[in-house]
Amino acid sequence: MSKAQNPDAALRRFERRLARVGVELVDLSTGELSCTSCCKGWWFNLRPGGRLYRGFWKCPQGCNDGQSYSR
Numbered sequence: 001m002s003k004a005q006n007p008d009a010a011l012r013r014f015e016r017r018l019a020r021v022g023v024e025l026v027d028l029s030t031g032e033l034s035c036t037s038c039c040k041g042w043w044f045n046l047r048p049g050g051r052l053y054r055g056f057w058k059c060p061q062g063c064n065d066g067q068s069y070s071r
């Protein structure tokens with residue numbers, strides 16, 4: 001097996017990390033996320049250079065405040 005990561009696998013890992021903190025990726029192209037507890041949706045914006053900002057995964061209603069997102 002090659003260590004090269006294909007985009008699909010990277011996306012699945014991203015989705016799994018989000019799932020652990022109660023978040024569902026709705027649409028990667030628009031950056032839409034949704035909370036699995038309250039179904040509230042929000043959008044994360046990538047910083048210049050494509051970096052995710054701290055806490056991008058947090059539900060605006062605070063449902064997953066006690067969780068920690070691991071990279």
Ligand SMILES: [Zn+2]
Nearest residue numbers: 035038059063
């Ligand atoms: Zn929520």
